[in-house]
Amino acid sequence: xxxxxxxxxxxxxxxxxxxxxxxxxxxxxxxxxxxxQEIKNGTSLGKKAEKFVTSGGLVPDDIxxxxxxxxxxxxxxxxxxxxxxxxxxxxxxxxQAKALEKMLSSLGSGIDxxxxxxxxxxxIIERLSGRRVCTDCGETYHVVYNPPKEVGVCGKCGGALxxxxxxxxxxxxxxxQTYNRDTAPxxxxxxxxxxxxxxxxxxxxxxxxxxxxxxxxx
Ligand code: AMP
Numbered sequence: 102x103x104x105x106x107x108x109x110x111x112x113x114x115x116x117x118x119x120x121x122x123x124x125x126x127x128x129x130x131x132x133x134x135x136x137x138q139e140i141k142n143g144t145s146l147g148k149k150a151e152k153f154v155t156s157g158g159l160v161p162d163d164i165x166x167x168x169x170x171x172x173x174x175x176x177x178x179x180x181x182x183x184x185x186x187x188x189x190x191x192x193x194x195x196x197q198a199k200a201l202e203k204m205l206s207s208l209g210s211g212i213d214x215x216x217x218x219x220x221x222x223x224x225i226i227e228r229l230s231g232r233r234v235c236t237d238c239g240e241t242y243h244v245v246y247n248p249p250k251e252v253g254v255c256g257k258c259g260g261a262l263x264x265x266x267x268x269x270x271x272x273x274x275x276x277x278q279t280y281n282r283d284t285a286p287x288x289x290x291x292x293x294x295x296x297x298x299x300x301x302x303x304x305x306x307x308x309x310x311x312x313x314x315x316x317x318x319x
Pocket of ligand 1: 110132133134136153154155157158159160161165189190191192193197267276
């Protein structure tokens with residue numbers, strides 16, 4: 102099963118991706134998480150990507166597409182596309198969307214569901230500014246809507262929670278501008294596909310989980 106999660110940053114894609122990956126035994130691929138890890142490790146990819154990530158822009162398509170190809174193509178990765186992958190934060194441009202289709206079709210596969218997380222912009226800002234992430238396992242929380250049991254501590258692995266640099270107000274504004282300009286147009290593209298599904302991302306987290314699980318046949 103190949104699933105693509107679409108929508109602005111802060112709409113809960115990451116939380117649902119982690120849940121669905123566990124529920125359906127899928128490999129979750131979050132381009133944002135991969136880039137943050139590469140930047141932290143100071144790799145050449147990380148060095149190339151850093152200025153785009155920290156300024157709230159998009160990393161160039163060729164870098165992102167190569168990064169995804171490296172994770173789903175090649176003999177050691179093919180089993181992934183057979184068991185299933187859930188993409189979180191990719192594709193973000195039309196050319197990434199087309200490249201993904203091409204890659205999947207060359208692997209004899211295709212998208213089963215593209216799920217769009219719809220949310221009004223003022224809610225998105227509220228969500229992003231209250232988001233906290235686990236330093237160790239990447240689990241995401243929200244100080245109001247999805248708080249950890251113990252303040253500042255990950256309920257899953259016990260790691261310390263932190264606020265992402267790009268979840269600070271100046272960068273949030275830039276990320277939303279980037280989203281509206283470059284990523285929103287792909288929603289139109291996917292909405293014409295028969296595998297497209299829109300969810301109200303401001304709904305209760307558990308209700309969203311149930312709705313998607315039902316649609317995916319779980
Ligand atoms: P995210 O964690 O998905 O919000 O991504 C954090 C940052 O990583 C974004 O603001 C972009 O700078 C970069 N990024 C993540 N995914 C992509 C992508 N598919 N294309 C271009 N840039 C990306």
